[in-house]
Amino acid sequence: MEPVTHQPPTPLADAGVALGPLDGRYRSAVAPLVEHLSEGALNRERLRVEVEWVIHLGTAGAVPGARPLTQDESSRLRAVVRDFGPTSVAELAEIERETVHDVKAVEYYLKRRMTGPLAELTELVHFGCTSEDINNLAYAQMVRGAVREVWLPTATALADDVAALAVQLRDQPMLARTHGQPATPTTLGKELAVLAHRLRRQLRRVAAAEYLGKLNGATGTYGAHVVAVPTTDWLVVSRSFVEHLGLTFNPLTTQIESHDWQGELYSDLARFNRVLHNLCTDLWSYISLGYFVQTRGQGSVGSSTMPHKVNPIRFENAEANLEVSCALFDVLASTLVTSRLQRDLTDSSMQRNIASAFGHSLLAIDNVRRGLAGLDAAPTAMARDLDANWEVLGEAVQSAMRAAGIAGTPGMDAPYERLKELTRGNRVDAEKMRAFIASLGLPADVEARLAAMAPADYTGLAARLVDEL
Secondary structure (H helix, E strand, O other): OOOOOOOOOOOOHHHOOOOOOOOOOOHHHHHHHHHHHOHHHHHHHHHHHHHHHHHHHHHHOOOOOOOOOOHHHHHHHHHHHHOOOHHHHHHHHHHHHHHOOHHHHHHHHHHHOOOHHHHHHHHHOOOOOOHHHHHHHHHHHHHHHHHHHHHHHHHHHHHHHHHHHHHHOOOOEEEEEEOOEEEEEEEHHHHHHHHHHHHHHHHHHHHOOOOEEOOOOOOOOOHHHHHHOOOOOHHHHHHHHHHHOOOEEOOOOOOOOOOHHHHHHHHHHHHHHHHHHHHHHHHHHHHHHOOEEEOOOOOOOOOOOOOOOOOOHHHHHHHHHHHHHHHHHHHHHHHHOOOOOOOOOHHHHHHOOHHHHHHHHHHHHHHHHHHHHOEEEOHHHHHHHHHOOHHHHHHHHHHHHHHHHHOOOOOOOOHHHHHHHHHOOOOOOHHHHHHHHHOOOOOHHHHHHHHOOOHHHOOOOHHHHHHHO
8 A cells, every 4th residue: 555645735824824723713702802912902002101101291291391282182192092903013013123122113103103293202202111111001901901891791791691590490409419429409590509609709809900000110210210300200200190091000110010910810810710610510510410401502513423412512612711711820820920130021921821811711701601501401300310319308307306306305316327327328219218207206297397308399598599699
């Protein structure tokens, strides 16, 4: 048999084929993040910081001889940011090929547009700034926008979906499983409510995140500012500028803003991911047990060879993407808080992965919402499991015996041990459980209450607990 020979393949890069799945297969699910976390968005936000700094310096009278901008001039400069689009990206890339420095390219790009009366103010662009003064403020605005305008609304909608399903199924009895073994019954709604509650708690933490910023020069000392204009209170000017951008002022930094706020935020986002991962594994298990069926909107192929199958692929895909997102958020959180002495560049490369961390999380959320939309509860399957496990009432009976014994009913000794002998390793049906209850000598009202109970009735306050949402 002749060996297979391979001809050189047609290059795919020239066709614009994406290297990774977020910009390829899953682009539609993560596209909203492009406006906030892409390279183009970074340069737009850098440009915004440079523009606002020029305007702020004039307004504050920080540099003698630099007049305040007129309203029309401020509008013209802000329009440079507003109109930053594909042609701008291409022009900026051309400038960067000459500067071999991304922030310097932004500075030159803005100066090109300061014509007419604005030309006299071009040296205010990047005045007293190091690149990190621009970058830290740009990233803070980018991440804040991505969280508040894209990730948080989508994640909140997911938590609301879970909460709505919990309310819908608040009264649906279900056999619980602890350590994988039949345990005290609950309701399906209560178990979903636990997860909705956990998700919402993390969302509150994310919503309360602080976004810090600084503008204080090459080593955080305002050295260049003070030597250039010693009469200006640069700490006041810097604080007011950062707060003007809607950020929290960080007064003490090295050359870089310390990124602690990023570490805090990414840890919270990773924790949300992990709770959502727990939801996925539980839903996968409930589907496996037959407690949920996947029927609605399932026109897709479940298996390439087994036509009866509808695989829980939405939840499995979500698990994988959550794991990738967590890994990225974890390394961002742990790496960004450390910088050698007054500056190293590890944060510069690391922050370019922020978009991927958010992207995989957003993709997972999209998958889970789609998966939830295709689920229907299967009460028959849950009733079947409950009816096959009457031994779970052992806890109820021995607890009632304890209470009766404390109240003075004789013969209630060793309740746990007696129920253990009856139930452990044994299948107990309704007849056997009721006969045992009748033999105990319980007070009549207690005996009647227990004798009337089936596993499906033994759910305590589970349904009511859903109202805690």
